[in-house]
Amino acid sequence: MNLSDIGILVERKFRDSKKKSNKRKAASEPQNEEATAKKIKMPDLKTTITIEDATEEERNNFEDHKKSLPIFAVKQKLIKRMKEENRLVVIGETGSGKTTQIPQYIYNDILNGKGKIAITQPRRVAAISVAERVALEMNTPIGNEVGYCVRFEESFSPATKILYMTDGMLMRHATLNRLLTQYSYIIIDEAHERTVHTDVLLSIIKKAQKERQKRHIEDLKIIIMSATMDVGKLSEYFDKCPILYIEGRLHPISIKFTEDKIDDYLFACLTTVMQIHSKAPPQHDVLVFLTGQDEIENFVRSLRQMGKNCKTDIDLTVLPMYAALPFALQKRVFEDTPKNTRKVIVATNIAETSITISGIKYVVDSGMVKAKLHKPSSGLDILTVVRISQSQAWQRSGRAGRQSAGTCYRVYDKNTFDLMPANSIPEILRCNIASVTLQLLSLGIKNTLTFDFVDKPSEESLNSAVDQLSWLQAIEKDKGNELHLTEIGKRMAAFPLDPRLGRVLLAAEKNGCLEEILTVVSMLSADSVMLISADQREKAEAVRRKFQSVEGDHITLLNVYKSYKGSKKNKVWCKENFINHRNMKIVIQIRKQLRKICIDQNMTIKSCGEDRSLVRKSLVHGLFMNAAQLHSDGLYSTIMDRKMVNIHPSSVLFRSKPGYVIYSELVQTNKCYIRDLSLIDPQWLFEISPEFVSKRLIRQ
Ligand code: CDP
Ligand code: MG
Numbered sequence: 001m002n003l004s005d006i007g008i009l010v011e012r013k014f015r016d017s018k019k020k021s022n023k024r025k026a027a028s029e030p031q032n033e034e035a036t037a038k039k040i041k042m043p044d045l046k047t048t049i050t051i052e053d054a055t056e057e058e059r060n061n062f063e064d065h066k067k068s069l070p071i072f073a074v075k076q077k078l079i080k081r082m083k084e085e086n087r088l089v090v091i092g093e094t095g096s097g098k099t100t101q102i103p104q105y106i107y108n109d110i111l112n113g114k115g116k117i118a119i120t121q122p123r124r125v126a127a128i129s130v131a132e133r134v135a136l137e138m139n140t141p142i143g144n145e146v147g148y149c150v151r152f153e154e155s156f157s158p159a160t161k162i163l164y165m166t167d168g169m170l171m172r173h174a175t176l177n178r179l180l181t182q183y184s185y186i187i188i189d190e191a192h193e194r195t196v197h198t199d200v201l202l203s204i205i206k207k208a209q210k211e212r213q214k215r216h217i218e219d220l221k222i223i224i225m226s227a228t229m230d231v232g233k234l235s236e237y238f239d240k241c242p243i244l245y246i247e248g249r250l251h252p253i254s255i256k257f258t259e260d261k262i263d264d265y266l267f268a269c270l271t272t273v274m275q276i277h278s279k280a281p282p283q284h285d286v287l288v289f290l291t292g293q294d295e296i297e298n299f300v301r302s303l304r305q306m307g308k309n310c311k312t313d314i315d316l317t318v319l320p321m322y323a324a325l326p327f328a329l330q331k332r333v334f335e336d337t338p339k340n341t342r343k344v345i346v347a348t349n350i351a352e353t354s355i356t357i358s359g360i361k362y363v364v365d366s367g368m369v370k371a372k373l374h375k376p377s378s379g380l381d382i383l384t385v386v387r388i389s390q391s392q393a394w395q396r397s398g399r400a401g402r403q404s405a406g407t408c409y410r411v412y413d414k415n416t417f418d419l420m421p422a423n424s425i426p427e428i429l430r431c432n433i434a435s436v437t438l439q440l441l442s443l444g445i446k447n448t449l450t451f452d453f454v455d456k457p458s459e460e461s462l463n464s465a466v467d468q469l470s471w472l473q474a475i476e477k478d479k480g481n482e483l484h485l486t487e488i489g490k491r492m493a494a495f496p497l498d499p500r501l502g503r504v505l506l507a508a509e510k511n512g513c514l515e516e517i518l519t520v521v522s523m524l525s526a527d528s529v530m531l532i533s534a535d536q537r538e539k540a541e542a543v544r545r546k547f548q549s550v551e552g553d554h555i556t557l558l559n560v561y562k563s564y565k566g567s568k569k570n571k572v573w574c575k576e577n578f579i580n581h582r583n584m585k586i587v588i589q590i591r592k593q594l595r596k597i598c599i600d601q602n603m604t605i606k607s608c609g610e611d612r613s614l615v616r617k618s619l620v621h622g623l624f625m626n627a628a629q630l631h632s633d634g635l636y637s638t639i640m641d642r643k644m645v646n647i648h649p650s651s652v653l654f655r656s657k658p659g660y661v662i663y664s665e666l667v668q669t670n671k672c673y674i675r676d677l678s679l680i681d682p683q684w685l686f687e688i689s690p691e692f693v694s695k696r697l698i699r700q
Pocket of ligand 2: 095098099100189353354
């Protein structure tokens with residue numbers, strides 16, 4: 001359904017949740033939905049991001065603000081425990097002050113500026129915004145005492161004592177210094193999210209701590225922070241370390257479910273927001289949880305349109321929030337709005353725990369999230385929309401009661417909620433772990449089957465990662481059956497990329513087309529640059545036809561990039577060609593970083609000129625496991641596991657249907673689609689990986 005087509009609103013019926021849950025599953029789950037924690041009024045603080053923006057008054061206000069946070073009540077106790085214990089788990093409500101205050105407590109009251117503190121975040125955005133915030137609170141420019149370091153972007157110096165970083169980045173630091181001796185404290189934040197990197201880091205720091213003790217190197221102190229209660233396993237993993245609970249504050253939140261089962265959650269969310277908007281007073285802001293960038297952008301557009309047509313006097317300010325959104329636009333969600341307006345923020349699960357937006361009175365929860373699922377049999381990750389867990393649902397509801405009583409509209413029925421899993425499954429049990437396996441090997445871990453994981457992936461999944469890396473010639477087994485990185489593997493590990501794409505870069509150097517491949521890989525690493533325009537689809541397609549290549553989508557992406565560069569990275573050019581300017585800028589950033597790594601590795605960066613077959617051939621070096629063969633019925637079968645797939649309609653090869661293709665992505669919706677394709681010569685498959693291909697490809 002096209003959301004902008006919705007004319008009339010349907011009155012959506014909700015019912016109150018009566019049944020109390022008998023177990024607290026998350027810190028933000030109200031014990032009794034109508035009577036929760038103490039009411040403490042928050043200071044009326046404007047969230048300011050850069051130090052220049054803060055007035056003198058606001059700077060003084062930070063002291064009051066810090067004292068008003070729930071964590072302040074337990075500051076001295078917390079400091080005492082952090083001094084005494086080498087390992088500690090801290091649980092606290094989102095917004096209680098864990099991420100911003102604990103590093104400052106350690107810096108000021110424990111280390112007195114002497115040691116260095118690393119704090120990891122699962123998301124780049126959170127790492128940057130929180131670092132900026134703490135720098136502001138400490139009245140120092142970002143990059144001095146307080147810094148950040150995320151993939152493709154950093155701001156720190158030798159003076160940096162508090163370093164916010166992504167968990168993936170700390171893992172990279174560990175490959176250079178296994179004992180992480182540069183840090184006195186390592187804080188793993190948002191541990192409840194259990195990303196692959198968080199999980200692996202937990203193992204790495206556990207090992208580093210033991211090793212440092214053994215070698216009498218300065219103790220490494222570890223703090224694990226979580227917003228949910230299910231941390232028993234983490235404490236258990238760290239030899240039953242103590243768990244501290246910071247009592248949070250939540251105002252009463254009333255929870256409402258829909259009466260009926262919902263088929264179209266987007267439509268239901270849209271009508272729910274409009275229903276709130278037609279009744280609630282201004283400044284009662286709304287937070288909507290959806291799943292991803294495209295969906296959010298479409299939703300925002302429809303909602304803005306509907307806001308204009310709506311009869312109320314209150315203005316509607318609709319803002320998107322997702323990880324790939326450029327920082328300058330993300331900042332807008334924190335800004336105050338004029339008096340007679342209502343702010344509606346449409347976010348991914350990023351707003352569940354890692355960022356805090358004040359003024360939210362209503363939460364509209366779609367109950368959905370985009371998650372990666374892995375099929376070890378095919379070695380593939382599939383990005384798909386799935387139901388959230390109950391623990392996530394409670395986190396989302398909690399966002400409505402931070403400053404005063406609020407309401408959470410769950411746009412699903414009670415029965416659906418009851419069927420949701422209690423907690424989310426850790427990512428490591430769901431994803432392709434080839435990349436992690438490569439990093440573990442570069443950390444000197446020789447057998448991933450015996451590695452001390454918090455939750456061990458299945459043997460099938462571990463073996464499949466090893467197989468994939470062997471096919472890519474990244475690893476080999478020695479006589480004692482131990483795994484080693486090959487020269488190729490070592491070079492691949494230097495790139496913060498899926499090993500398949502790392503392999504493509506190495507092949508491109510040999511083929512003399514690294515310039516082109518750097519572009520293609522950067523385009524694939526960012527979100528799509530093709531604007532999806534619901535109302536001007538045909539026009540967009542017609543304008544973009546000039547970029548299309550019969551060789552496939554990868555070469556088409558290359559053409560887009562070249563024209564964009566030719567336009568001098570012009571914004572108007574992007575608009576005219578239905579190209580997403582924001583994402584293009586991200587592509588440029590990624591490319592710069594990857595190019596730098598290539599130069600650091602002494603790689604020769606050449607261009608192949610007009611012979612694009614070299615580009616496609618280089619892609620096959622990494623993506624030969626993602627080859628598919630055409631069948632007489634027009635469907636393709638993957639050569640990996642003979643799965644029947646369709647070419648995605650967005651592909652330039654959708655109509656021409658060549659005999660053999662490679663693809664970058666497999667997406668499962670109602671059908672199974674392959675996306676981002678290149679036409680290939682099957683002979684290349686035999687040349688590049690004869691062992692892999694000969695068993696699988698049916699010669700025609
Ligand atoms: O980590 P936790 O969720 O416990 O809280 P936090 O991130 O330390 O945030 C504590 C408070 O700092 C929030 O309630 C916000 O008022 C404020 N804050 C902010 O204004 N801007 C940020 N970027 C981060 C926090
Ligand atoms: Mg936090």
